[in-house]
Amino acid sequence: MDAVSAEGVKKTYSFSGLRQPILDGVSLTVKQGEFVGLLGPNGCGKSTFLRMLAGLEQPDGGVITVFGRTASEGRVGYVPQHTAGALFPWLDGLQNIAFGNECSEGDAIDIAEEFGIGKYAHAFPHQLSGGLKQLFAIARSVLSAPDVFLLDEPFSALDYQNRLLVEERLLALREQGATAVIVSHDIESTVLLCDRIAVLGSKPTRVRALLPIRLGERRGVETRFAPEFNSVSKQVFRALTGLAGSEVNAVA
DSSP states (O other): OEEEEEEEEEEEEEETTEEEEEEEEEEEEEETTOEEEEEOOTTSSHHHHHHHHTTSSOOSEEEEEETTEEGGGSOEEEEOSOGGGTSOTTSOHHHHHHTTOOOOHHHHHHHHHHTTOGGGTTOOGGGSOHHHHHHHHHHHHHHHOOSEEEEESTTTTOOHHHHHHHHHHHHHHHHTTOOEEEEOSOHHHHHHHOSEEEEEOSSSBOEEEEEEOOSOSOOOGGGGGSHHHHHHHHHHHHHHHOOTTOOOOOOO
16 A cells, blocks of 8 residues: 655745746655655755655645545654754653653653653753754654654764664664655665665756665664675665766666
């Protein structure tokens, strides 16, 4: 079953009175239980596309569905790239985790401890570093157990240890059958986590390549040291850097 379906998605913005096409017929499907990564250059529309999957923006053309419903009706766990807007400034960390989740205080405490942020449970967002805000936003999304995780640059503010922690948690969710779309510039983490990677070109953007990631079903953070991991990462790197404006044949 398709968890996410995007067909011919288009988006245009106006800059200084000029209309600039951003997305030009982006099509992508994500099956239930699949992790799909989105890689591409800065400004190509990855975050815009993710916001449309979350129902926060409307496409100018094309159709998006989440488990057969419109994107705005989908039950998604969206974590934005800029975490300053992901947390409510008048709520402390624990209250932010619990917001919108039908959970006990104990559940919120448990997930905070799981992400190593329990000692900051009663700190307010302005008292937290960017990395800690990111951990709180991801923890809230995990606690909500959405149908689809939509993660925009989930590692951008994290140190190496916390990146490994989040990778381990996402790998566990993947093994449990979760579904996710992950926007990133980090080839290594994207290869580790994902079943397929969609490479987007410069705007106006289309999917230029769709690459299967064949590393086996059971993965851990140490998988990045396997010989085949390096080979797959090189394939993704070449697709990302060698497009030269031409479309690469998609691989299902």
